[in-house]
Amino acid sequence: MGRHLETFLESPHPCKRRLPPCPRTRSLQRWAHTVLNDLAPSVPSTSLRSAPGGPVEATDDAFWDQFWADTATSVQDVFALVPAAEIRAVREESPSNLATLCYKAVEKLVQGAESGCHSEKEKQIVLNCSRLLTRVLPYIFEDPDWRGFFWSTVPGAGRGGQGEEDDENARPLAESLLLAIADLLFCPDFTVQSHRRSTVDSAEDVHSLDSCEYIWEAGVGFAHSPQPNYIHDMNRMELLKLLLTCFSEAMYLPPALESGSTNPWVQFFCSTENRHALPLFTSLLNTVCAYDPVGYGIPYNHLLFSDYREPLVEEAAQVLIVTLDHDSASSASPTVDGTTTGTAMDDADPPGPENLFVNYLSRIHREEDFQFILKGIARLLSNPLLQTYLPNSTKKIQFHQELLVLFWKLCDFNKKFLFFVLKSSDVLDILVPILFFLNDARADQSRVGLMHIGVFILLLLSGERNFGVRLNKPYSIRVPMDIPVFTGTHADLLIVVFHKIITSGHQRLQPLFDCLLTIVVNVSPYLKSLSMVTANKLLHLLEAFSTTWFLFSAAQNHHLVFFLLEVFNNIIQYQFDGNSNLVYAIIRKRSVFHQLANLPTDPPTIHKALQRRRRTPEPLSRTGSQEGTSMEGSRPAAPAEPGTLKTSLVATPGIDKLTEKSQVSEDGTLRSLEPEPQQSSEDGSPAKGEPSQTWREQRRPSSSSASGQWSPTPEWVLSWKSKLPLQTIMRLLQVLVPQVEKICIDKGLTDESEILRFLQHGTLVGLLPVPHPILIRKYQANSGTAMWFRTYMWGVIYLRNVDPPVWYDTDVKLFEIQRV
Numbered sequence: 049m050g051r052h053l054e055t056f057l058e059s060p061h062p063c064k065r066r067l068p069p070c071p072r073t074r075s076l077q078r079w080a081h082t083v084l085n086d087l088a089p090s091v092p093s094t095s096l097r098s099a100p101g102g103p104v105e106a107t108d109d110a111f112w113d114q115f116w117a118d119t120a121t122s123v124q125d126v127f128a129l130v131p132a133a134e135i136r137a138v139r140e141e142s143p144s145n146l147a148t149l150c151y152k153a154v155e156k157l158v159q160g161a162e163s164g165c166h167s168e169k170e171k172q173i174v175l176n177c178s179r180l181l182t183r184v185l186p187y188i189f190e191d192p193d194w195r196g197f198f199w200s201t202v203p204g205a206g207r208g209g210q211g212e213e214d215d216e217n218a219r220p221l222a223e224s225l226l227l228a229i230a231d232l233l234f235c236p237d238f239t240v241q242s243h244r245r246s247t248v249d250s251a252e253d254v255h256s257l258d259s260c261e262y263i264w265e266a267g268v269g270f271a272h273s274p275q276p277n278y279i280h281d282m283n284r285m286e287l288l289k290l291l292l293t294c295f296s297e298a299m300y301l302p303p304a305l306e307s308g309s310t311n312p313w314v315q316f317f318c319s320t321e322n323r324h325a326l327p328l329f330t331s332l333l334n335t336v337c338a339y340d341p342v343g344y345g346i347p348y349n350h351l352l353f354s355d356y357r358e359p360l361v362e363e364a365a366q367v368l369i370v371t372l373d374h375d376s377a378s379s380a381s382p383t384v385d386g387t388t389t390g391t392a393m394d395d396a397d398p399p400g401p402e403n404l405f406v407n408y409l410s411r412i413h414r415e416e417d418f419q420f421i422l423k424g425i426a427r428l429l430s431n432p433l434l435q436t437y438l439p440n441s442t443k444k445i446q447f448h449q450e451l452l453v454l455f456w457k458l459c460d461f462n463k464k465f466l467f468f469v470l471k472s473s474d475v476l477d478i479l480v481p482i483l484f485f486l487n488d489a490r491a492d493q494s495r496v497g498l499m500h501i502g503v504f505i506l507l508l509l510s511g512e513r514n515f516g517v518r519l520n521k522p523y524s525i526r527v528p529m530d531i532p533v534f535t536g537t538h539a540d541l542l543i544v545v546f547h548k549i550i551t552s553g554h555q556r557l558q559p560l561f562d563c564l565l566t567i568v569v570n571v572s573p574y575l576k577s578l579s580m581v582t583a584n585k586l587l588h589l590l591e592a593f594s595t596t597w598f599l600f601s602a603a604q605n606h607h608l609v610f611f612l613l614e615v616f617n618n619i620i621q622y623q624f625d626g627n628s629n630l631v632y633a634i635i636r637k638r639s640v641f642h643q644l645a646n647l648p649t650d651p652p653t654i655h656k657a658l659q660r661r662r663r664t665p666e667p668l669s670r671t672g673s674q675e676g677t678s679m680e681g682s683r684p685a686a687p688a689e690p691g692t693l694k695t696s697l698v699a700t701p702g703i704d705k706l707t708e709k710s711q712v713s714e715d716g717t718l719r720s721l722e723p724e725p726q727q728s729s730e731d732g733s734p735a736k737g738e739p740s741q742t743w744r745e746q747r748r749p750s751s752s753s754a755s756g757q758w759s760p761t762p763e764w765v766l767s768w769k770s771k772l773p774l775q776t777i778m779r780l781l782q783v784l785v786p787q788v789e790k791i792c793i794d795k796g797l798t799d800e801s802e803i804l805r806f807l808q809h810g811t812l813v814g815l816l817p818v819p820h821p822i823l824i825r826k827y828q829a830n831s832g833t834a835m836w837f838r839t840y841m842w843g844v845i846y847l848r849n850v851d852p853p854v855w856y857d858t859d860v861k862l863f864e865i866q867r868v
Contacts, residue, residue: 103144109714112152116176126179127852135187153177154225161231163426165238169531174232182854185293186865190859198222215738226317229291230324234259239272239284259327267334268417283361288363295370299842303698303835318371318403325404332368336361336422341431341443365450365846371405372457410461418468425455426477433484433527449844454503459508470514473521476538482526483545487529490553491685494694494868497840503563510567511826516574530682535693536579543568547585562703565611566825572618573822577626591640596657600760606768617776621819628807638781645774651766688868695843696864701832707825775817783815839863
């Protein structure tokens with residue numbers, strides 16, 4: 049391969065010349081046959097792969113122009129007529145031809161950007177070059193020897209800005225390509241509406257054009273909504289598809305390599321070198337957040353008229369989340385000139401990182417901008433939930449995973465936005481769709497990534513007190529979900545859905561159990577009144593997790609019990625008055641707590657419990673309380689269809705790495721707690737006084753059998769049994785059980801409502817132990833989750849881009865493609 053690379057590096061640099069218009073054209077169909085060597089007698093035997101006399105000269109305009117001069121092709125045609133095998137063959141056998149093809153295609157885009165694409169012919173050439181590069185680039189990226197090709201310059205040429213005669217000619221090909229795409233995305237009468245009565249005549253006018261006046265959609269920093277134009281939208285979409293393909297080099301690097309590096313394509317595109325960075329950022333954001341798939345609400349309208357806006361919105365969302373792929377845990381923040389950010393950005397804030405898109409996102413601060421963004425994302429996330437009396441009468445969007453990543457980025461990079469989201473009940477417009485998606489995807493192994501991101505978002509939100517407070521709002525809207533009918537609050541909805549995930553989700557969701565329960569722990573001190581359905585669900589989880597065979601079957605399972613006990617303690621100590629349903633459920637299930645307090649630790653019982661585990665491998669599928677009827681219009685969560693493709697994900701960090709502990713002070717402020725030294729790393733038990741302090745890190749099994757399999761020991765059980773926080777609940781039972789039994793005997797009560805009425809008026813003031821400080825486990829940014837998000841995001845983009853299939857059947861390294 050090195051010999052081939054030398055060949056194309058020595059070939060003439062086509063960007064050194066400005067080529068005249070091509071004198072002749074040939075249809076894509078015709079040259080495709082030529083390239084494939086499937087030659088009809090009338091077709092000259094010129095092939096990109098094996099042209100007579102070796103490499104084709106860059107000066108042979110007639111040969112090269114046949115690749116982009118036809119007017120009757122589409123991107124689907126290009127993908128159909130240029131097979132993967134042919135591109136790889138050219139790459140191996142005639143590398144200089146492939147190199148020249150890329151140079152010439154980029155040059156045509158640069159020429160189009162400079163001229164302003166006035167004629168239809170120029171526009172068609174730009175589109176064809178975009179399609180061809182979109183087809184070829186993944187095959188450049190998949191070969192390590194070619195990966196640096198677009199970043200190479202002609203030997204002896206300096207980089208732009210160092211005093212050469214012509215700056216642009218000295219740029220690496222990648223930079224020329226990215227700048228041309230940026231210019232073309234604001235090209236009057238091609239991708240934006242011209243503001244002038246006459247067409248722009250000179251190159252100087254194109255270069256002096258203020259693209260901030262051509263932002264695609266009203267919203268953040270822009271009040272004018274341009275007239276919709278189908279052709280402009282389609283052209284934007286083709287260029288964004290090429291841009292996304294440029295960024296996709298990240299797919300061809302394995303996770304370990306990619307985690308510590310920045311994507312050079314994204315880095316350059318989002319730098320000050322791109323004069324369109326701000327208008328493009330706002331165009332993408334506004335296009336996504338202003339989109340309304342319902343339109344005029346006419347039933348079946350989407351079946352009569354194709355919605356050309358949705359593909360553009362989807363593409364815009366994908367490009368936006370990729371440009372925002374920035375590790376906030378380890379980012380430097382060099383100074384960025386704030387004068388270009390306009391009135392929508394907060395100049396008073398400290399400057400953000402060198403990625404301008406992240407910088408602009410972090411500096412949005414106006415309430416009306418936050419409202420526009422939040423309403424837009426909530427509207428789109430809620431779209432698949434819309435119930436109508438006419439089946440399939442409204443259009444359902446499919447890009448909710450991209451929207452969830454965008455919402456995550458907004459909350460992660462802009463804390464003012466996060467506080468705005470939590471300031472009112474609007475956060476529930478995000479919560480309900482997320483719970484819907486979690487419940488709907490719980491049985492589908494191909495959607496395990498969606499499960500993770502939904503839980504991560506809720507973990508992030510749960511670290512803020514306001515989220516717990518907002519959950520007390522009554523849940524009155526009836527989204528069709530396959531969960532028991534209940535009357536209660538959004539907190540009830542959250543816990544009932546979590547219970548459903550834990551008890552009837554697939555096995556690969558088990559690593560999320562600690563995250564789910566951490567969310568419930570975080571909100572529990574603020575939950576004023578749980579329904580009876582919810583109270584029973586929490587007790588059922590405790591009952592399932594505290595069976596001896598479950599506790600003894602894995603080194604970390606007891607942590608789930610610690611979490612649930614912490615939930616009960618928080619509610620009893622801080623919200624006792626309104627939670628008679630939970631208190632009653634605890635009294636009814638008091639035997640579970642007594643069994644925990646008297647947990648056996650002798651070897652024979654441990655051995656017997658493990659034998660029981662082998663006979664009953666599915667403990668959580670049983671239900672401890674009546675499920676009741678499901679909500680109207682709901683359907684069971686369906687597993688993935690056989691043959692469904694999915695992409696693999698890197699492992700997520702344990703809950704101790706995902707979160708940091710904060711203690712709530714009396715004035716409501718949070719004080720970060722330093723992690724305590726691990727006092728019992730060998731047995732995996734929590735540090736004293738703080739349940740669930742240690743998790744997966746540095747844990748050695750308490751005992752190893754000859755096969756290396758972990759097995760529990762009496763010492764291991766004793767080490768954490770003594771730390772179970774049972775004192776508050778035992779005191780409650782000690783006080784209330786005799787009282788409840790007495791009134792039942794005295795009044796002959798058998799009716800639950802009478803007992804609940806008694807508990808509602810009861811009090812435990814002065815009878816319980818001193819309330820413990822509220823502990824909140826706040827999400828903390830870390831490189832592990834940054835890597836997870838990168839893998840997940842590109843996996844979603846890979847699977848969503850099927851028409852045309854940009855990356856299908858290429859040798860991606862960031863994840864594996866598997867069939868369910």
